[in-house]
Amino acid sequence: MLAGWACGASGEVPAMPTIIPVPPSDQPPLSSALRVTNPGTEYIDLDGSGYAEEEYYMSGVAPAITAQGATLFQVPYITRILVRKPKDPRKFNGTVVMEPFTWIGERGAGWILTKDYLIRQGYAWVGYTLNINKPAQDPKTTTDPDWRPDPEPQDLNLDFMRRFDYARYASLGTYYDPARFQRGGHADPFVPQSQGIGAQLALALKSNLADGPMRGLEVRRVYVDSWAVTAQVWMDYLDQGRHQQWRMPDGRPLIDAYMTGKMSFGEVGGDAIRVPRHMPDDAPFVVVYSQSEAMHDAIEQIDVPVDSDRPRLRYYEVAGVSHLRLADLGTEEIEDLPADVGKESDPRCRHLYDEPAQMIVSALFDDMDRWVREGRPMPRAPRFKREGRGIARDARTGNMVGGVRPAWVEVPAAAYLTDQETGCGMVYDTKVPYARDMLRSLYGNFAAYARKFEAAKVLSEKQGYLLPADAARLVPIARPDDF
Structure with missing residues (x-):
């Protein structure tokens, strides 16, 4: 491992990391899907679904890379991975989905958005930590030189993880140096070893190690599913040509598909690009935008990419989907509500919405x-x-x-707004439900509204934006009493 990265059939082969089980604790791991007492939104009945959850330490030596793509040196790291996989190898579909946990609350946003689908289809899933010790001034929350620590979220950085379970997470560490690593004229908020750690994890998952975290399963494919600010790690990876540079020993790609969502690359500094400069020719790159990211790009007049089949690129702007929902929060994560920002009396800020974006994402x-x-x-x-x-x-x-239009937008019972338009001052977007007169004007009565909603679901299925298994659970947003 200390020898660095070897040459394979085509490209460089990352060093194989060391992966060992985390010793048992008196509580489930952070962001566990098994948490029954005060469960987070990660929860699902894994045992009843025939799935196991396991936590491992992953350690090795990975390159420290600048935002501009320069590798400065190789540095040790220790992180953790959280694995969810079928207990019965016959249920496994051959694909592992991996995603970095978000900085705040160690949230697995991709897992939260697709967990029902992943378990239904027999995928394995691996979340992993990319974080740092709490710096004196954290560029993930501010670049203001006069910043003071009071506004910093309490569920950020490795310090939060150690407060949660010190013995379990005390040893975690990745290299960080805000003076040497800059992005957009200020300290780079991303861990300099992010790309190498991701590549080494993909290698370990796809190598079918006899004693690895996927032991007993035959892994044939690895997909990335990365959301919001952590998706920018994978944008760097692709933009800097790592997909082509780092390969399996036989020349196959480490990663077979990339889904990123709710990401405005360049927003935290550097170039604002939407398509990597080094697109892969053997893996799709898919971007899913909520209304917020689309509005951001419209305000900044950033051009919308054009879909293509070679290279495989798809861009989706989805109406009626917010940047953050209450259903998306991670373990012990807290975000400001209207009352916290003095907007509780503003009619455009009163109603957050949790419309089931996971159904669109899963499709x-x-x-x-x-x-x-x-x-x-x-x-x-x-x-x-x-x-x-x-x-x-x-x-x-x-x-x-325009955009992808789920049934709740095609047959609406509310106007779905963005924070850029309302000024509500939260990471949540809001909606304004229609008054009774408006609903009656549009549909007449609830029965007519419900019929149109069902027809919109059928259209979404035909378009490829709703799976039959999810359609039965998608119910009208308005209720009979609203009419």
């Missing part, structure tokens, strides 16, 4: 999987209609024009 993930396994291209979706430095809204419904 897109399934489309991506079929593109890899069967060669069937993913659907191409219309973009939002831009209007000046914004996005056009339908005069009658108040909702964005």
Whole structure:
């Protein structure tokens, strides 16, 4: 391992990391799906679904890479991975999904958005920690030189993990030096070893090690599913050509598909790009935007990418989906609500929404999987209609024009807004439910509304944005009493 990275059949082979089980503790691991007492949104009945959850330390030596792509040196690291996999090898579909935990609350956003689908289809999943010790001034929360620590979230950095379970997480550490690693003129908020750690994890998962975390399963594919700010780690990876540079010993790719979501690359500094400069020719790159990211790009007048089949690129802007939902929060994660920012009386800030974005994401993930396994291209979706430095809204419904339109937008019972428009001052977006007169004007009565909603679900299925297994659970947003 200390010898560095070897040459394979084509490209460089990462060093194989050391992976050992984490000793038992008196509580489940951070962000566990098994947590029954005060469960987080990661929870699902793993045991009843025939799944096991295991936690491991992963250690090794990985390159420290600047935001500009320069490798300065090799440095040791210790991190942890959280594994969820079928107990019965016959249920495993051959694919492992990996994602870095978010900085805040160690949230597995991709897991939260696809957990029902992943278990239903027999995937394995691995989350991993990319974090640092608490610095004097944390660039993940501010670049203000006069910043003081009071506003910093309490569920950020490795210090939060150690407070949660000191013995378990005390040994974790990755290299960080804000003076040597800069992005956009200030300290780079991303761990300099992020790319190497991700590559080494993919290598370990795909190598089918006899004593590895996937022992007993035959891994054939590894997908990345990475959301919000952690997705930018994988944007760096692709943009700097790591997909082509780092390979399996036989020349195969380490990673077979990339899904990123709710990411505005360059927002924390550096170039604002939307398509990696070194796109892979043997793996899809898929981006899923909520209304917030689409509005950000419209305001900044950043061009929307064009879909292509060679290279395999798909971009989805989804109406009626917020950047953050209450359903997306990680273990012990707390975010400001309207009352916390003095907006509780603003009619546009009163209603957060938890419409089931996971159903759209799961369908897109399934489309991506079929593109890899069967060669069937993913659907191409219309973009939002831009209007000046914004996005056009339908005069009658108040909702964005264009984009992927789930049933709750195609047959709306509310206007779905972004924080850029409302100024509510939260990472949540909000909605304004229609008054009774508005609902009656649009649909007449609840029965007519429900029929139209069902028809919209059928359309979403045909378009590839809703899976039949999820359609039965998608119910109208408005209720009879609303009419």
